[in-house]
Amino acid sequence: MSTQTPRTAVVIGTGTIALGWIALFAARDLRVRVSSTRPDAPEYVAGAIPRYAATLPDGAVDPAALLDRITFVPEVRDAVGDADVVQENAPEDLPLKQKLFARVADAAPSGALLLSSTSTLLPDQLGAELAEPGRVVIGHPFNPPHIVPLVEVVGSPGSDPALVARAVDFYRGLGKSPVVLRRALPGFVANRLQAALLREAVHLVREGVVTVDELDTVVTSSIGQRWAVVGPFEAFHLGGGPGGLRHWFAHLGAGLERGWESLGRPPADEETVETILAQAERGFARHPYPELAARRDRRQNAVIAALRAEGRA
Known part of the structure:
Protein backbone atom coordinates (compact mmCIF):
# COMPACT_ATOMS: atom_id res chain seq x y z
CA MET A 1 0.00 0.00 0.00
CA LEU A 181 -17.58 4.25 12.42
CA ARG A 182 -16.98 1.05 14.35
CA ARG A 183 -19.84 -0.67 12.55
CA ALA A 184 -21.45 -0.05 9.19
CA LEU A 185 -25.19 0.53 9.35
CA PRO A 186 -27.63 2.18 6.92
CA GLY A 187 -27.59 5.97 7.07
CA PHE A 188 -24.39 5.96 9.15
CA VAL A 189 -24.53 8.42 12.08
CA ALA A 190 -25.09 12.02 10.97
CA ASN A 191 -27.95 11.20 8.62
CA ARG A 192 -29.63 9.00 11.23
CA LEU A 193 -29.53 11.88 13.70
CA GLN A 194 -30.81 14.23 11.02
CA ALA A 195 -33.60 11.81 10.12
CA ALA A 196 -34.73 11.57 13.75
CA LEU A 197 -34.99 15.35 14.02
CA LEU A 198 -36.69 15.63 10.63
CA ARG A 199 -39.32 13.07 11.63
CA GLU A 200 -40.31 15.11 14.67
CA ALA A 201 -40.14 18.35 12.66
CA VAL A 202 -42.56 16.94 10.09
CA HIS A 203 -44.84 15.74 12.90
CA LEU A 204 -44.94 19.17 14.56
CA VAL A 205 -45.72 20.97 11.30
CA ARG A 206 -48.30 18.36 10.28
CA GLU A 207 -50.05 18.76 13.63
CA GLY A 208 -50.15 22.55 13.25
CA VAL A 209 -47.93 23.25 16.25
CA VAL A 210 -45.57 25.42 14.17
CA THR A 211 -45.03 26.33 10.53
CA VAL A 212 -42.01 25.29 8.46
CA ASP A 213 -40.45 28.75 8.89
CA GLU A 214 -41.08 28.73 12.63
CA LEU A 215 -39.65 25.24 13.04
CA ASP A 216 -36.44 26.32 11.28
CA THR A 217 -36.24 29.37 13.54
CA VAL A 218 -36.64 27.19 16.64
CA VAL A 219 -33.74 24.99 15.53
CA THR A 220 -31.36 27.75 14.37
CA SER A 221 -32.09 29.86 17.46
CA SER A 222 -31.57 27.09 20.02
CA ILE A 223 -30.23 23.59 19.51
CA GLY A 224 -28.54 24.49 16.23
CA GLN A 225 -26.41 27.10 17.94
CA ARG A 226 -25.82 24.85 20.93
CA TRP A 227 -24.76 21.87 18.84
CA ALA A 228 -22.24 23.99 16.93
CA VAL A 229 -20.40 24.31 20.25
CA VAL A 230 -21.13 21.08 22.16
CA GLY A 231 -22.68 17.78 21.13
CA PRO A 232 -25.85 16.35 22.71
CA PHE A 233 -24.06 14.36 25.39
CA GLU A 234 -21.82 17.24 26.48
CA ALA A 235 -24.83 19.58 26.45
CA PHE A 236 -26.72 17.36 28.89
CA HIS A 237 -23.54 16.80 30.90
CA LEU A 238 -23.40 20.57 31.40
CA GLY A 239 -27.15 20.58 32.04
CA GLY A 240 -26.50 18.29 35.01
CA GLY A 241 -24.43 20.95 36.74
CA PRO A 242 -21.36 19.93 38.75
CA GLY A 243 -22.73 16.37 38.92
CA GLY A 244 -22.62 16.17 35.13
CA LEU A 245 -24.36 13.61 32.99
CA ARG A 246 -24.69 11.14 35.87
CA HIS A 247 -26.66 13.70 37.89
CA TRP A 248 -28.77 14.58 34.84
CA PHE A 249 -29.72 10.95 34.24
CA ALA A 250 -30.49 10.40 37.93
CA HIS A 251 -32.97 13.28 38.04
CA LEU A 252 -34.39 13.39 34.50
CA GLY A 253 -33.53 10.04 32.97
CA ALA A 254 -36.61 8.32 34.35
CA GLY A 255 -38.81 10.39 32.05
CA LEU A 256 -36.79 9.74 28.92
CA GLU A 257 -38.75 6.75 27.68
CA ARG A 258 -42.08 8.51 28.32
CA GLY A 259 -40.78 11.44 26.27
CA TRP A 260 -39.61 9.17 23.48
CA GLU A 261 -43.00 7.45 23.37
CA SER A 262 -44.74 10.79 22.87
CA LEU A 263 -42.70 11.67 19.79
CA GLY A 264 -44.57 11.66 16.52
CA ARG A 265 -44.52 9.04 13.81
CA PRO A 266 -45.97 11.00 10.88
CA PRO A 267 -46.83 9.19 7.66
CA ALA A 268 -45.03 10.30 4.52
CA ASP A 269 -48.35 10.36 2.67
CA GLU A 270 -49.46 12.85 0.04
CA GLU A 271 -51.27 15.07 2.55
CA THR A 272 -48.24 15.34 4.82
CA VAL A 273 -45.80 15.98 1.99
CA GLU A 274 -48.03 18.61 0.41
CA THR A 275 -48.47 20.39 3.76
CA ILE A 276 -44.70 20.66 4.14
CA LEU A 277 -44.07 21.60 0.52
CA ALA A 278 -46.74 24.29 0.38
CA GLN A 279 -45.28 26.07 3.39
CA ALA A 280 -41.65 25.54 2.38
CA GLU A 281 -42.16 26.75 -1.17
CA ARG A 282 -43.89 29.92 0.02
CA GLY A 283 -41.02 30.71 2.35
CA PHE A 284 -38.05 29.63 0.28
CA ALA A 285 -39.42 31.11 -2.95
CA ARG A 286 -38.55 34.55 -1.62
CA HIS A 287 -34.93 33.87 -2.58
CA PRO A 288 -33.48 32.02 -5.60
CA TYR A 289 -31.51 28.85 -4.90
CA PRO A 290 -28.03 30.35 -5.58
CA GLU A 291 -28.75 33.14 -3.09
CA LEU A 292 -29.91 30.71 -0.39
CA ALA A 293 -26.90 28.45 -0.96
CA ALA A 294 -24.46 31.38 -0.84
CA ARG A 295 -26.01 32.66 2.40
CA ARG A 296 -25.79 29.20 3.95
CA ASP A 297 -22.14 28.88 2.93
CA ARG A 298 -21.21 32.32 4.30
CA ARG A 299 -22.85 31.60 7.62
CA GLN A 300 -21.38 28.11 7.85
CA ASN A 301 -17.92 29.50 7.22
CA ALA A 302 -18.48 32.17 9.86
CA VAL A 303 -19.35 29.51 12.43
CA ILE A 304 -16.32 27.40 11.47
CA ALA A 305 -14.03 30.43 11.64
CA ALA A 306 -15.34 31.36 15.08
CA LEU A 307 -14.83 27.83 16.38
CA ARG A 308 -11.37 27.66 14.88
CA ALA A 309 -10.49 30.88 16.67
CA GLU A 310 -11.52 29.19 19.91
CA GLY A 311 -9.54 26.08 19.07
CA ARG A 312 -12.56 23.88 18.48
CA ALA A 313 -12.40 23.32 14.72
Whole structure:
Protein backbone atom coordinates (compact mmCIF):
# COMPACT_ATOMS: atom_id res chain seq x y z
CA MET A 1 0.00 0.00 0.00
CA SER A 2 1.27 3.47 -0.89
CA THR A 3 1.95 5.82 2.01
CA GLN A 4 2.97 8.79 -0.12
CA THR A 5 1.01 12.02 0.00
CA PRO A 6 -1.72 11.85 -2.66
CA ARG A 7 -1.10 14.02 -5.70
CA THR A 8 -3.78 12.92 -8.18
CA ALA A 9 -7.42 12.57 -7.22
CA VAL A 10 -10.14 11.32 -9.53
CA VAL A 11 -13.67 12.54 -8.83
CA ILE A 12 -16.40 10.45 -10.44
CA GLY A 13 -19.51 12.51 -11.09
CA THR A 14 -20.44 16.18 -11.35
CA GLY A 15 -23.40 16.42 -8.96
CA THR A 16 -23.59 18.71 -5.95
CA ILE A 17 -21.37 16.55 -3.74
CA ALA A 18 -18.87 15.89 -6.52
CA LEU A 19 -18.53 19.61 -7.27
CA GLY A 20 -17.71 20.29 -3.64
CA TRP A 21 -15.00 17.63 -3.67
CA ILE A 22 -13.60 18.91 -6.98
CA ALA A 23 -13.26 22.43 -5.60
CA LEU A 24 -11.77 21.31 -2.29
CA PHE A 25 -9.30 18.88 -3.84
CA ALA A 26 -8.12 21.55 -6.29
CA ALA A 27 -7.85 24.12 -3.48
CA ARG A 28 -5.59 21.67 -1.61
CA ASP A 29 -3.21 21.52 -4.60
CA LEU A 30 -4.28 18.11 -5.85
CA ARG A 31 -4.39 17.39 -9.55
CA VAL A 32 -8.08 16.67 -10.06
CA ARG A 33 -9.30 14.44 -12.85
CA VAL A 34 -13.06 14.44 -13.39
CA SER A 35 -14.81 11.42 -14.89
CA SER A 36 -18.39 12.13 -15.85
CA THR A 37 -20.97 10.86 -18.32
CA ARG A 38 -22.14 14.44 -18.92
CA PRO A 39 -21.12 15.49 -22.44
CA ASP A 40 -20.90 19.10 -21.23
CA ALA A 41 -18.98 18.29 -18.04
CA PRO A 42 -16.10 20.76 -18.68
CA GLU A 43 -18.48 23.64 -19.30
CA TYR A 44 -20.74 22.66 -16.42
CA VAL A 45 -17.91 22.43 -13.91
CA ALA A 46 -16.35 25.67 -15.16
CA GLY A 47 -19.67 27.41 -14.58
CA ALA A 48 -20.03 26.04 -11.06
CA ILE A 49 -16.49 26.43 -9.73
CA PRO A 50 -16.67 30.23 -9.14
CA ARG A 51 -19.40 29.75 -6.51
CA TYR A 52 -17.42 27.06 -4.72
CA ALA A 53 -14.17 29.00 -5.01
CA ALA A 54 -15.82 31.97 -3.28
CA THR A 55 -16.86 29.96 -0.21
CA LEU A 56 -13.88 27.78 0.66
CA PRO A 57 -13.27 27.67 4.43
CA ASP A 58 -9.81 29.26 4.23
CA GLY A 59 -11.09 32.11 2.11
CA ALA A 60 -11.98 32.78 -1.50
CA VAL A 61 -9.54 31.72 -4.19
CA ASP A 62 -9.24 32.55 -7.86
CA PRO A 63 -11.54 30.16 -9.78
CA ALA A 64 -9.04 30.13 -12.64
CA ALA A 65 -6.39 28.72 -10.29
CA LEU A 66 -8.71 25.83 -9.41
CA LEU A 67 -9.68 25.19 -13.01
CA ASP A 68 -6.00 24.99 -13.96
CA ARG A 69 -5.73 21.91 -11.73
CA ILE A 70 -8.81 20.19 -13.18
CA THR A 71 -8.88 17.96 -16.24
CA PHE A 72 -11.64 15.83 -17.73
CA VAL A 73 -11.39 12.18 -18.74
CA PRO A 74 -14.86 10.74 -19.44
CA GLU A 75 -13.87 7.04 -19.49
CA VAL A 76 -13.36 5.94 -15.91
CA ARG A 77 -10.72 3.31 -16.75
CA ASP A 78 -8.55 5.96 -18.40
CA ALA A 79 -9.17 8.45 -15.61
CA VAL A 80 -8.01 6.25 -12.73
CA GLY A 81 -4.89 4.75 -14.36
CA ASP A 82 -2.41 6.63 -12.16
CA ALA A 83 -4.73 7.88 -9.44
CA ASP A 84 -3.74 8.11 -5.79
CA VAL A 85 -7.36 8.62 -4.70
CA VAL A 86 -10.71 7.94 -6.33
CA GLN A 87 -13.79 9.64 -4.82
CA GLU A 88 -16.98 8.14 -6.30
CA ASN A 89 -20.20 10.17 -6.41
CA ALA A 90 -22.45 8.21 -8.76
CA PRO A 91 -26.23 7.96 -8.18
CA GLU A 92 -27.35 5.78 -5.26
CA ASP A 93 -27.87 2.74 -7.47
CA LEU A 94 -26.17 -0.35 -6.02
CA PRO A 95 -25.68 -2.38 -9.24
CA LEU A 96 -24.34 0.72 -10.99
CA LYS A 97 -21.86 1.45 -8.20
CA GLN A 98 -20.78 -2.18 -7.97
CA LYS A 99 -19.96 -2.31 -11.67
CA LEU A 100 -18.27 1.07 -11.45
CA PHE A 101 -15.99 0.01 -8.60
CA ALA A 102 -15.15 -3.23 -10.39
CA ARG A 103 -13.94 -1.18 -13.36
CA VAL A 104 -12.09 1.26 -11.11
CA ALA A 105 -10.33 -1.49 -9.15
CA ASP A 106 -9.30 -3.22 -12.36
CA ALA A 107 -7.65 -0.07 -13.78
CA ALA A 108 -6.42 1.88 -10.73
CA PRO A 109 -3.05 1.28 -9.05
CA SER A 110 -3.18 -1.33 -6.30
CA GLY A 111 -2.38 1.29 -3.67
CA ALA A 112 -5.04 3.82 -4.73
CA LEU A 113 -7.67 4.75 -2.18
CA LEU A 114 -11.11 3.76 -3.48
CA LEU A 115 -13.60 5.97 -1.67
CA SER A 116 -17.35 6.45 -1.98
CA SER A 117 -19.48 9.42 -0.97
CA THR A 118 -22.57 7.21 -0.63
CA SER A 119 -25.02 8.11 2.11
CA THR A 120 -27.14 4.95 2.00
CA LEU A 121 -25.09 1.95 0.83
CA LEU A 122 -22.64 -0.17 2.82
CA PRO A 123 -18.98 -0.73 1.89
CA ASP A 124 -19.17 -4.51 1.63
CA GLN A 125 -22.04 -4.08 -0.83
CA LEU A 126 -20.07 -1.62 -2.96
CA GLY A 127 -17.02 -3.88 -3.15
CA ALA A 128 -18.93 -7.11 -3.73
CA GLU A 129 -17.62 -7.56 -7.29
CA LEU A 130 -13.97 -6.90 -6.41
CA ALA A 131 -11.36 -9.58 -5.80
CA GLU A 132 -10.65 -7.65 -2.58
CA PRO A 133 -14.06 -6.25 -1.49
CA GLY A 134 -12.47 -4.53 1.51
CA ARG A 135 -10.65 -2.09 -0.78
CA VAL A 136 -13.74 0.11 -0.97
CA VAL A 137 -14.01 2.53 1.95
CA ILE A 138 -16.82 4.99 2.44
CA GLY A 139 -15.90 8.63 2.93
CA HIS A 140 -19.33 10.16 3.44
CA PRO A 141 -19.28 13.97 3.64
CA PHE A 142 -21.92 16.30 4.99
CA ASN A 143 -23.25 18.81 2.48
CA PRO A 144 -21.65 21.09 1.35
CA PRO A 145 -18.51 18.94 1.37
CA HIS A 146 -16.10 21.75 0.56
CA ILE A 147 -17.12 23.49 3.80
CA VAL A 148 -18.59 21.18 6.46
CA PRO A 149 -15.71 19.39 8.26
CA LEU A 150 -17.30 15.99 8.94
CA VAL A 151 -16.44 12.91 6.89
CA GLU A 152 -17.79 9.57 8.10
CA VAL A 153 -15.22 6.90 7.26
CA VAL A 154 -16.66 3.40 7.05
CA GLY A 155 -14.79 0.24 6.17
CA SER A 156 -16.18 -3.25 5.74
CA PRO A 157 -15.30 -6.18 8.02
CA GLY A 158 -12.71 -7.17 5.42
CA SER A 159 -11.06 -3.76 5.17
CA ASP A 160 -7.43 -3.56 6.28
CA PRO A 161 -7.27 -1.19 9.29
CA ALA A 162 -4.22 0.40 7.68
CA LEU A 163 -6.33 1.22 4.62
CA VAL A 164 -8.99 2.88 6.77
CA ALA A 165 -6.24 4.82 8.55
CA ARG A 166 -4.94 6.04 5.19
CA ALA A 167 -8.41 7.28 4.29
CA VAL A 168 -8.56 9.14 7.61
CA ASP A 169 -5.15 10.70 6.96
CA PHE A 170 -6.23 11.76 3.49
CA TYR A 171 -9.34 13.54 4.71
CA ARG A 172 -7.54 15.06 7.68
CA GLY A 173 -4.97 16.44 5.25
CA LEU A 174 -7.80 18.25 3.49
CA GLY A 175 -8.74 19.96 6.76
CA LYS A 176 -11.63 17.61 7.45
CA SER A 177 -12.76 16.04 10.73
CA PRO A 178 -12.98 12.33 9.86
CA VAL A 179 -14.78 9.97 12.23
CA VAL A 180 -14.38 6.21 11.80
CA LEU A 181 -17.58 4.25 12.42
CA ARG A 182 -16.98 1.05 14.35
CA ARG A 183 -19.84 -0.67 12.55
CA ALA A 184 -21.45 -0.05 9.19
CA LEU A 185 -25.19 0.53 9.35
CA PRO A 186 -27.63 2.18 6.92
CA GLY A 187 -27.59 5.97 7.07
CA PHE A 188 -24.39 5.96 9.15
CA VAL A 189 -24.53 8.42 12.08
CA ALA A 190 -25.09 12.02 10.97
CA ASN A 191 -27.95 11.20 8.62
CA ARG A 192 -29.63 9.00 11.23
CA LEU A 193 -29.53 11.88 13.70
CA GLN A 194 -30.81 14.23 11.02
CA ALA A 195 -33.60 11.81 10.12
CA ALA A 196 -34.73 11.57 13.75
CA LEU A 197 -34.99 15.35 14.02
CA LEU A 198 -36.69 15.63 10.63
CA ARG A 199 -39.32 13.07 11.63
CA GLU A 200 -40.31 15.11 14.67
CA ALA A 201 -40.14 18.35 12.66
CA VAL A 202 -42.56 16.94 10.09
CA HIS A 203 -44.84 15.74 12.90
CA LEU A 204 -44.94 19.17 14.56
CA VAL A 205 -45.72 20.97 11.30
CA ARG A 206 -48.30 18.36 10.28
CA GLU A 207 -50.05 18.76 13.63
CA GLY A 208 -50.15 22.55 13.25
CA VAL A 209 -47.93 23.25 16.25
CA VAL A 210 -45.57 25.42 14.17
CA THR A 211 -45.03 26.33 10.53
CA VAL A 212 -42.01 25.29 8.46
CA ASP A 213 -40.45 28.75 8.89
CA GLU A 214 -41.08 28.73 12.63
CA LEU A 215 -39.65 25.24 13.04
CA ASP A 216 -36.44 26.32 11.28
CA THR A 217 -36.24 29.37 13.54
CA VAL A 218 -36.64 27.19 16.64
CA VAL A 219 -33.74 24.99 15.53
CA THR A 220 -31.36 27.75 14.37
CA SER A 221 -32.09 29.86 17.46
CA SER A 222 -31.57 27.09 20.02
CA ILE A 223 -30.23 23.59 19.51
CA GLY A 224 -28.54 24.49 16.23
CA GLN A 225 -26.41 27.10 17.94
CA ARG A 226 -25.82 24.85 20.93
CA TRP A 227 -24.76 21.87 18.84
CA ALA A 228 -22.24 23.99 16.93
CA VAL A 229 -20.40 24.31 20.25
CA VAL A 230 -21.13 21.08 22.16
CA GLY A 231 -22.68 17.78 21.13
CA PRO A 232 -25.85 16.35 22.71
CA PHE A 233 -24.06 14.36 25.39
CA GLU A 234 -21.82 17.24 26.48
CA ALA A 235 -24.83 19.58 26.45
CA PHE A 236 -26.72 17.36 28.89
CA HIS A 237 -23.54 16.80 30.90
CA LEU A 238 -23.40 20.57 31.40
CA GLY A 239 -27.15 20.58 32.04
CA GLY A 240 -26.50 18.29 35.01
CA GLY A 241 -24.43 20.95 36.74
CA PRO A 242 -21.36 19.93 38.75
CA GLY A 243 -22.73 16.37 38.92
CA GLY A 244 -22.62 16.17 35.13
CA LEU A 245 -24.36 13.61 32.99
CA ARG A 246 -24.69 11.14 35.87
CA HIS A 247 -26.66 13.70 37.89
CA TRP A 248 -28.77 14.58 34.84
CA PHE A 249 -29.72 10.95 34.24
CA ALA A 250 -30.49 10.40 37.93
CA HIS A 251 -32.97 13.28 38.04
CA LEU A 252 -34.39 13.39 34.50
CA GLY A 253 -33.53 10.04 32.97
CA ALA A 254 -36.61 8.32 34.35
CA GLY A 255 -38.81 10.39 32.05
CA LEU A 256 -36.79 9.74 28.92
CA GLU A 257 -38.75 6.75 27.68
CA ARG A 258 -42.08 8.51 28.32
CA GLY A 259 -40.78 11.44 26.27
CA TRP A 260 -39.61 9.17 23.48
CA GLU A 261 -43.00 7.45 23.37
CA SER A 262 -44.74 10.79 22.87
CA LEU A 263 -42.70 11.67 19.79
CA GLY A 264 -44.57 11.66 16.52
CA ARG A 265 -44.52 9.04 13.81
CA PRO A 266 -45.97 11.00 10.88
CA PRO A 267 -46.83 9.19 7.66
CA ALA A 268 -45.03 10.30 4.52
CA ASP A 269 -48.35 10.36 2.67
CA GLU A 270 -49.46 12.85 0.04
CA GLU A 271 -51.27 15.07 2.55
CA THR A 272 -48.24 15.34 4.82
CA VAL A 273 -45.80 15.98 1.99
CA GLU A 274 -48.03 18.61 0.41
CA THR A 275 -48.47 20.39 3.76
CA ILE A 276 -44.70 20.66 4.14
CA LEU A 277 -44.07 21.60 0.52
CA ALA A 278 -46.74 24.29 0.38
CA GLN A 279 -45.28 26.07 3.39
CA ALA A 280 -41.65 25.54 2.38
CA GLU A 281 -42.16 26.75 -1.17
CA ARG A 282 -43.89 29.92 0.02
CA GLY A 283 -41.02 30.71 2.35
CA PHE A 284 -38.05 29.63 0.28
CA ALA A 285 -39.42 31.11 -2.95
CA ARG A 286 -38.55 34.55 -1.62
CA HIS A 287 -34.93 33.87 -2.58
CA PRO A 288 -33.48 32.02 -5.60
CA TYR A 289 -31.51 28.85 -4.90
CA PRO A 290 -28.03 30.35 -5.58
CA GLU A 291 -28.75 33.14 -3.09
CA LEU A 292 -29.91 30.71 -0.39
CA ALA A 293 -26.90 28.45 -0.96
CA ALA A 294 -24.46 31.38 -0.84
CA ARG A 295 -26.01 32.66 2.40
CA ARG A 296 -25.79 29.20 3.95
CA ASP A 297 -22.14 28.88 2.93
CA ARG A 298 -21.21 32.32 4.30
CA ARG A 299 -22.85 31.60 7.62
CA GLN A 300 -21.38 28.11 7.85
CA ASN A 301 -17.92 29.50 7.22
CA ALA A 302 -18.48 32.17 9.86
CA VAL A 303 -19.35 29.51 12.43
CA ILE A 304 -16.32 27.40 11.47
CA ALA A 305 -14.03 30.43 11.64
CA ALA A 306 -15.34 31.36 15.08
CA LEU A 307 -14.83 27.83 16.38
CA ARG A 308 -11.37 27.66 14.88
CA ALA A 309 -10.49 30.88 16.67
CA GLU A 310 -11.52 29.19 19.91
CA GLY A 311 -9.54 26.08 19.07
CA ARG A 312 -12.56 23.88 18.48
CA ALA A 313 -12.40 23.32 14.72
